[in-house]
Amino acid sequence: MDAPTPCPCPPRPRVVLTFPGQGAQHSRMAAGLYGVSKSFTSTMDHAFDAFGPAGRTLREGWLAATPPTAFDDISYAQPLLYAVNCAMGTMLIESGLRPDVLLGHSVGELAAATLAGVFSFDCGLRYLSEYIGVYQHAPRGGMLAVAASPREVEAHLVPGVVIGAVNAPRQVLLSAPKEALADVEAALRGAGITCSRARALQPFHHPVMRDVVTAHAGSLTRPPLHPPHTTLYSAYTGQELADELATDWQFWTGQPAEPVLFGPTLEHLLSSGPHLLIEAGPGQSLTALARRTPAVARGEATALALLPARAGEPDADIEAVRAALTQLALYGCDPLTPDF
Amino acid sequence: MLNIDQLLQILSECSGDEQALAQGDDILDREFELLGYDSLVLLETSAQLKHRYNIDIPEDVIRDLKTPRAVLEYVNVPASRN
Numbered sequence: 119m120d121a122p123t124p125c126p127c128p129p130r131p132r133v134v135l136t137f138p139g140q141g142a143q144h145s146r147m148a149a150g151l152y153g154v155s156k157s158f159t160s161t162m163d164h165a166f167d168a169f170g171p172a173g174r175t176l177r178e179g180w181l182a183a184t185p186p187t188a189f190d191d192i193s194y195a196q197p198l199l200y201a202v203n204c205a206m207g208t209m210l211i212e213s214g215l216r217p218d219v220l221l222g223h224s225v226g227e228l229a230a231a232t233l234a235g236v237f238s239f240d241c242g243l244r245y246l247s248e249y250i251g252v253y254q255h256a257p258r259g260g261m262l263a264v265a266a267s268p269r270e271v272e273a274h275l276v277p278g279v280v281i282g283a284v285n286a287p288r289q290v291l292l293s294a295p296k297e298a299l300a301d302v303e304a305a306l307r308g309a310g311i312t313c314s315r316a317r318a319l320q321p322f323h324h325p326v327m328r329d330v331v332t333a334h335a336g337s338l339t340r341p342p343l344h345p346p347h348t349t350l351y352s353a354y355t356g357q358e359l360a361d362e363l364a365t366d367w368q369f370w371t372g373q374p375a376e377p378v379l380f381g382p383t384l385e386h387l388l389s390s391g392p393h394l395l396i397e398a399g400p401g402q403s404l405t406a407l408a409r410r411t412p413a414v415a416r417g418e419a420t421a422l423a424l425l426p427a428r429a430g431e432p433d434a435d436i437e438a439v440r441a442a443l444t445q446l447a448l449y450g451c452d453p454l455t456p457d458f
Numbered sequence: 459m460l461n462i463d464q465l466l467q468i469l470s471e472c473s474g475d476e477q478a479l480a481q482g483d484d485i486l487d488r489e490f491e492l493l494g495y496d497s498l499v500l501l502e503t504s505a506q507l508k509h510r511y512n513i514d515i516p517e518d519v520i521r522d523l524k525t526p527r528a529v530l531e532y533v534n535v536p537a538s539r540n
Contacts, residue, residue: 265472265502287474289498310509312502402491409494410475427491 130450131392131420132218135210135233136408137203138399139224139378141261141291141316143195145185147400148202148425150435152181155458157212161205161239168243169197176201190317192253196225197246199399203229204239206398206424213443213454217396221351221387223380223404224283224322227373234346236364241341245370252334253374259295259321262303265312266290274309276301282323283378286407291316291378293324327375340367351387353380381407388413394449396442397423420449460513460533462486465526468510469495472502486527497521507533 151158166173172193179186180198188194203226211217211233222230232242261282264271268281271290275281279302282293292302299321306313321327345361352359354369356379363369387393388411397405401423408414408421424442426434436458443454466485469475473495485493490500504520507513513533515523523529531538 263498265498267474288472288502289474310505312498312505314498314501403496406491406494406496409492410473410499414494415475421494 129392131394132390133215133451134219134221134387134393134395135207135215135217135230135398136395136404137207137220137222137226137229138397138401138404139199139222139226140192140195140318140322142223142226142399142401142403143190143199143317144400144429145183145189146181146429147198148206148435149181150432151205151209151439151458154436155209155456157209157457158205161208162201164239165197165201165204165243168240169247172197172247188319191319192256193250195317197243197250199225200229200232200242200246203399204232204242207233209456210396210398210424210454213456214452215396215446215454216452217348219349219351219387219393220346221353221383223285223353224373224378226399226404227353228370229399230350231346231364231370234348234350234364236343236346236350244339248338251337252331253320253327255334256320256330257295257326258319259293259324260299261316261318261322262292262294262299262306263314263316264290264292264306266306270311271306274302274305274311276305280324281377282321284381285378286381286410289381289407291323293321295321295324295326322374323377325375328372331371331375335371338367338371343367343370351383353378353383356383356386380404384408385411385413388419391418393419394446394451395419395421396446397421397425400425402427422446460507460511460530462526462530464511465529468503468506469493469499469526472506473499486530487525489524490526491524503529 153159166177179194220230220234231237232239267288268284268290278298279292279294281290283291343365346364350359354376395408405421405423413419422442422445424439426438447453500520504515
């Protein structure tokens with residue numbers, strides 16, 4: 119018998135699924151897969167059923183050509199993002215993809231945790247329903263994307279404004295109640311710093327959310343959580359999530375008051391070897407952030423998105439997913455068998 | 459006139475991607491999307507072009523320019539604008 123031929127190919131990269139959060143939502147996000155992929159469709163329908171009467175409103179708002187005015191509100195954006203993220207991830211896994219790592223941004227982390235088995239999908243849907251009830255008491259406000267480093271931004275912060283997310287070396291998201299957000303935006307623009315409002319109507323990742331959850335936490339049920347069966351990175355801790363923290367409800371209910379350190383977390387993850395990042399949710403915001411990391415620039419990591427960058431033609435979603443799946447094979451993934 | 463080095467300097471500063479400069483001429487036809495330059499990076503690029511070189515590329519125009527070459531042509535070849 120011949121000796122096995124040494125494989126000339128480089129080590130297989132670790133496959134990372136990433137899930138975007140608030141701000142990534144858009145009209146009819148991923149809706150091109152609805153009624154096309156059986157897996158995607160059944161996950162979405164399961165979510166709409168579980169949300170009860172609100173589910174019908176969510177479904178109509180999601181599929182409407184012109185989104186309802188409250189589409190960026192927590193009541194629409196977060197349950198839909200959770201459902202779409204979970205449905206995309208489930209579709210990939212049912213196609214045969216075996217992710218090595220799961221990582222989400224903001225509410226995307228709940229989808230990552232669901233696919234890692236920390237929550238069952240039903241448990242996650244129930245938490246989202248209750249969570250919307252809690253955070254409808256949040257003050258009005260929002261988030262502002264700023265093209266500057268955390269250090270540069272700090273000099274311009276006004277009372278009530280915090281850094282809600284660090285996305286990249288020169289991209290932070292500020293979070294604040296309404297008036298303070300307008301003040302800091304004016305100050306930044308006055309100083310010649312580029313900024314852009316994120317699609318959010320509440321001050322997420324702001325300490326004010328701690329008071330909201332403290333006042334209304336009684337309405338949250340807390341079924342037992344399970345240690346992740348797949349490596350789960352947290353953008354709140356910046357590293358792999360230990361079982362003890364993953365199964366602690368306080369860690370999850372505290373997240374809307376804590377900053378998201380997605381940029382540093384991603385860099386930490388990518389420093390451990392070759393990675394293939396697949397964004398399994400609407401838009402390409404996380405893929406753009408990943409493509410600006412030194413690891414991608416050096417060719418040690420690759421980032422691709424399953425869905426188009428923005429809303430497009432009806433066939434754009436399915437075409438984008440097909441193209442991404444073809445690319446995955448080129449990067450050393452096992453061939454997948456999608457259900458469409 | 460705007461040359462590629464000036465543009466790459468701004469792009470690398472705006473994106474925080476120091477590697478962009480090292481890619482030199484190869485980068486001319488690489489799509490911003492594939493470089494991870496999202497709308498915030500392009501808005502900042504537009505602001506810096508105005509600030510440093512008094513070059514005006516309206517925000518809605520720079521979003522549609524897909525590559526560094528397209529930006530250079532927009533700035534240096536006025537006839538290319540339609």
